[in-house]
Amino acid sequence: MMPKNTVTVTPALIRKYAAHLHEQEHSSVTIEKYVHDLTALSGFLAGQPMTKGLLLEWKENLIGRYAPASVNNKLAAVNGFLFLCGWNELCLRPLKIQRVLFLSEDKELTKAEYVRLVNTAQRKENERLALVLQTICATGIRVSEL
Known part of the structure; x- marks a missing residue:
């Protein structure tokens, strides 16, 4: 030293x-x-x-x-x-970083976008994707948790 x-x-x-x-x-x-x-x-x-x-x-x-x-x-x-x-x-202390739990509203999916996504999935006969979208949007569950 x-x-x-x-x-x-x-x-x-x-x-x-x-x-x-x-x-x-x-x-x-x-x-x-x-x-x-x-x-x-x-x-x-x-x-x-x-x-x-x-x-x-x-x-x-x-x-x-x-x-x-x-x-x-x-x-x-x-x-x-x-x-x-x-x-x-x-040694120096690191900065405290607070996690952001929710995204800003401008990054949220609008109802019109949600309906369009579900309708597109159904139109392409992808029922599984339509149900996944509905589940995510209805519950707020993460994709990784689904």
Whole structure:
């Protein structure tokens, strides 16, 4: 473990992290993405020693530029790196993402669209599809549950 005042992201440490990810059987795409995220963090730090304050500043910068899920993916890459290096105290918390239970009304099926779909299925003599559509629309059941 390095002293706190010299905690930096170096190409050698990034390579070590990539090798660790490979040993953990992560996909090559994941490893490439994590290396990219660490390289971007290194660019943000511009040679400055890593501190919790700078990492929080980087996180805020990400929040302003990316969707919450993307920010969390980048944080996961960096947190894994920090953990591997023994710098657990620098790890950042992921953003809390609230799941959307219902779609917006503009994405809902209208009654006219529903009737047209059922009628088309019946006209093509696909009774099973017509019944599936009616069941889904009447109960709200998911396709995977049906």
